[in-house]
Amino acid sequence: MDGGTQLGLDALDPAFAPRPLLRVTPARLATWSDCPRRYRLTYVDRPAPPRSGARAGSTLGAVVHLALRAFYDLPPARRTPDAAAGLVDRNWNSEGFRDGEQAAEFRLRAREWVAEYVAGAGADATPIALERWVSVSTSRIVIRGRTDRIDERGREAVVVDYKTGRRPGADDARRSQALALYALGARSTLRRPCTRVELHHVPTGDVVAAVHDEESLREHLDRAEDGAQGAADAANALAGGGDPDLAFPARPAARCGFCDVRRHCPEGRATAPEREPWASLEP
Incomplete structure (x- = not known):
């Protein structure tokens, strides 16, 4: 067998095939860094285990984001503080709040926030x-x-x-x-x-x-590559029959009180009591 033919066979050998690129998002990388178990329960296990309901802080953040996205999509002449406040009303959602009174209070706050923001820090945005x-x-x-x-x-x-x-x-x-x-x-x-x-x-x-600068961006990118590889290696170990608690260990912390998969994590429940869905609104 000549060298050229041998090279062709090597190219077909899986051992010589390039490794597929790992596909990640910043949110997945952050979850992996915070708690590998939460990563598994959120992104790996299928069917995914049930999660807790909506939290007021997340709902409020989503409303503000939607309002500002719609605001900056308006023609510049229509970008007024009143228009921004009205877009909060249009996108409002009361999920996760304690009751109607609390939801109404934060709806008014959100209207004020976006109106003041577009007149101040966001006024000259292009x-x-x-x-x-x-x-x-x-x-x-x-x-x-x-x-x-x-x-x-x-x-x-x-x-x-x-x-x-x-x-x-x-x-x-x-x-x-x-x-x-x-x-x-x-x-x-x-x-x-x-x-x-x-x-x-x-x-x-x-x-x-x-x-x-290029150095600081490279540092973040290197850390992202390492995180993506760590998550992929853990998933491969699990698929090969590995212990899920070893491949994806819990990383208990105070944030466990707000975790949306805490019902499936004994360590998390033992670390912090469950917080009410509106608890993050407290000062």
Whole structure:
């Protein structure tokens, strides 16, 4: 057998085939980092186990995001604070609140938040993308995620992420893996320079920003590759008959009180009492 024929056989051998790219989202990577067991119960087990119901904090955040997405889709002449408040009403959802009185209270708060935000921190926004899916790939992974907003600042694209819960700290934008991956995705998808990322806290109008360089973006990307590989290895171990609790160990913490799969996790239930669906609204 000559060398050329042998090379052809090697190319057909699965051992020589390229490994398929791992496909992930920033949300999956964050779940894996926080708690591998929650990752399994959310993304791996099929059929997926039942989850707890809606939580008011998540509902409130979704309403604000929908209202702002619709607001910046309006022609600039129609982008008024009153229009923003009206879009909260149009997208309102009362799931997870304690009762009608609490829901009404936070509906009014959300109207005020978005009206003040679009008149303040968001007044000069020049969006080039709203709720846009962006992606970036390496030799190991494909990362795909949906940004809240991408603004145009000169030639550069700026990633904007809305927050309605805890006020972000000074370093949160720089530490956020999701924002760094969105920046890389925006650069790849929109073909524009993108190094600046911003967290916009809608209730207060605070903006926390970071400007990445190639080194910091590479660090986030390396960590994403490692996380994606770790999750894939655990899934392969489980598929091969491995112990699910060893492949996907619990990582108990105070957040277990809010976890939507806690009923399937004895360690989580032992670590923190279950919080009411509206508990995250407390100061």
